[in-house]
Amino acid sequence: MTPTSEPVLDSYKRAAIIGGGVIGISWAGLFLARGIDVVINDPRPDIEDLVLAGLEEITPALAELGLPTENLTAGLSFEADLGKAVADVDIVQENGPERLELKQQIWQTVEQHAPAHALLATSTSSIPASAVAVALEQPERLVVGHPFNPPHLVPLVEIVPGEKTSEATVEQARAFYAALGKKPQVLRKEVPGFVANRLQSAIFRECVHLVAEGVVTEQELDDIVTSSIGMRWAVAGPFRTFHLGGGPGGLPHFIEHLGSAMEANMWPILGNPTFDEATVAKLVEQANEAFGNGTVEELAAERDRAQIALMRALGSTPDASTTRA
């Protein structure tokens, strides 16, 4: 069992991670566990300590996912000069602040110094590749590779091509993330928020409404979700769920008979809350009640352990999804 037995990964010996925050550290951990050397580029003076501490924190999860973690940091280095950092890499994964001008500057430097074969991907959740690429000489090379946080754990990576991103770049990104053990999904149109965050925003609007209206508390709403739709959607998405809920006629029957009722009776009455002072106060108070029994780190570690148990049960851990020698 070696981390580079996935043939596609033979072409990825070295990665540049731009921005060593939570997302960058998570990518770095996953790349290192897959046998890819990582150079971190981040201007902060204490970046080495931050990254080492972060990697230590996620190492147990990487191990539970079935990835090798011995000598994880052997291939790790730091380079504060961006041009030098990307000079000899096979992939650049950028996780900088969500500011368009800054990203344009970063990518202008990267395209000048990165090798011609390198995959160029930004983790952005909100800035389209098209907008960054207007500042580039090789806009065809840049693609969004948006992970669902944290990248080392949650399988989804949304690949969102900009207007000028080439097919070859999209395919390169898809093959790379798949070889890492992720579940890449290429979007067919560049829309704000991409897909997962739009869906998350849609449900959260109604969550906030129901709590603000006093129908349920945050804890009660979370319990409702985990014991029904969450559990369902871990196994089958919304369309498949309604296909299976429509009887022998499946989704077509469901839409014909219940779709119009949903459109007429449910969609118009869904809530339109605002984060006004009273709503925020209520949400904060209930969050303290519901989640006050541990630090965020402790609760996250607990959640991640359950997450990995679930992924193992469904055969969707990275070690199950790639060929190992």
Next chain:
Amino acid sequence: MTPTSEPVLDSYKRAAIIGGGVIGISWAGLFLARGIDVVINDPRPDIEDLVLAGLEEITPALAELGLPTENLTAGLSFEADLGKAVADVDIVQENGPERLELKQQIWQTVEQHAPAHALLATSTSSIPASAVAVALEQPERLVVGHPFNPPHLVPLVEIVPGEKTSEATVEQARAFYAALGKKPQVLRKEVPGFVANRLQSAIFRECVHLVAEGVVTEQELDDIVTSSIGMRWAVAGPFRTFHLGGGPGGLPHFIEHLGSAMEANMWPILGNPTFDEATVAKLVEQANEAFGNGTVEELAAERDRAQIALMRALGSTPDASTTRA
């Protein structure tokens, strides 16, 4: 290991199931597996065949959930006369058509003939207990016990009291469903669609929008959900997820820094699709592509096996959630 080792269930020897459709059969199977005799009331002439076939179909899932299924139908009987059907039972679970007048008629008969101690619950997903209860002499006895389909498998039961439902009835319902191994959740207000279906409607609206706009196909959207938010929400609900995504400051920090951005940038751009001819045609065509490789029954059985594996991994099967002798 006996099915009635949960003390609360000692008081439930016999149940009336009104309406032997998919929901009624699922409740019947769960009740029988828990050692509760079941009498089915349904006017259809072929109801016995329908129920026996339905029970046979769900028996493997009951067994996989860790419930005893030997001689499952030993305690099963049928009674077409509603008054007689409920005359000697400890619980009435009604799953009739979603028509207010019909439900009022049914419950008028039930309250006249059911024993005074019996729990009276309706599985309705859309008719508030308050509306049914205006026709009753004992409105305090009726409560909504709305399962997420199918009841024998998905843990959630939404308990929704009407304006006149007594505290005692609510507590009786909560204790009964919990003893069955379900995850009952009492709502604090009677709102249309209750909670789970409102959340489902909210996300489905955006799902339909994204497919109608050609951002993703149904299959791609489902894959995005199962590999990100679905998997997350099986383990931690939306509020906990954002609490853990907000850094050390948790949900309060998230709301302060990202909540207003979500309100300003995401909520206004979420879609408002309609089920017009073109949208329905697209949804039906993609459903045939995505789900045409098996009958609904086959695909549902496959989904349910994955569902049970997930529940086992999370320790949320009924046999794990109740004390067994």
